[in-house]
Amino acid sequence: HIVSEAGTAAGVRRIEAITGENALAYFKQQEATLGRLGARLKAKPEQVEARVESLFERNRSLEKELEQLKAKLASVAGSDMLGHAQEIAGVTLLATQLEGVSGKDLRGMLDQLKQKLGSGVILLAVADQAAGKVSLIAGVTDDLTDRVKAGELVNFVAAQVGGKGGGRADMAQAGGSRPEALPEALKGVPAWLENTLR
Incomplete structure (x- = not known):
């Protein structure tokens, strides 16, 4: 029974196989694994594939729902902020630390806040004490980018929390390793900001 195949060089293939008693033991192990999976999924062995596919679809659906709920929560939180x-x-400034938000959600929240603010400078931060990480994002509305640069702002904060970052004049991100300093x-x-606007 061939268990693997790979290319080792141009025009050369390598196969690995098991034979005799080892092959029989392999098939018995595969059968036992399939049986355990069937028991966990409450399905007969021949139904396992369909059951797994159904669970994948359900998982994808739940992930979409979760993202939609996060977006709604971010919108509400943005209004409160x-x-x-x-x-x-x-110049309107919003510089705040967020709770219960992951670093990857900051971009969406920043875009929403910039739209609601209309004109202003925003800095959002998330601290993960357990992981020892800080996530930062800065945004400047288009009417102010000639006076304030998002990259300079985010680096000002990042330097104090053990990190650095970069980006455009209107949006920049950074990370850090000292959440206690945030x-x-x-x-x-x-x-x-006051010194920068002078």
């Missing part, structure tokens, strides 16, 4: 925005030298770093953002 706007109440914490402050005005620095005539609150203090965020406190310095208003003064940084």
Whole structure:
């Protein structure tokens, strides 16, 4: 029974096989594995493939629902966060640390906040204390990119939390390795913005 096949060089194939008693033992092991899977899935061996495919489809459907719910929660959270925005030298600033949000969700939240804000500077941060990681994203609306650069802002904060980043004038991301330093770093953002706008 051939168990594997691979190309080792141009025009050369390598196969691995088992024979005799080893082949019989292999098939018995495969049969036992299929039986255990069938028991876990509450399906007969011949129904396992269809049952697994059904579970994959269900999983994909649930993942889509979860993403939709996350988007709705992010929208609600974004509306709540706007109440914490402050005005620095005539420019609206929102710099905040988020809870219960993953680093990969920051981009979507930033885009939504920029639309709702209309004009302003935004810095969002997520700290994972257990993993020792910080995720940062900065955004500047188009009307302000000639005065404030998102990359400079995100690097100002990242430098204080053991990291660095980069990006465009309107959007930049960074990471860090010192979540315990994040609150203090965020406190310095208003003064940084005020100096930048001078």
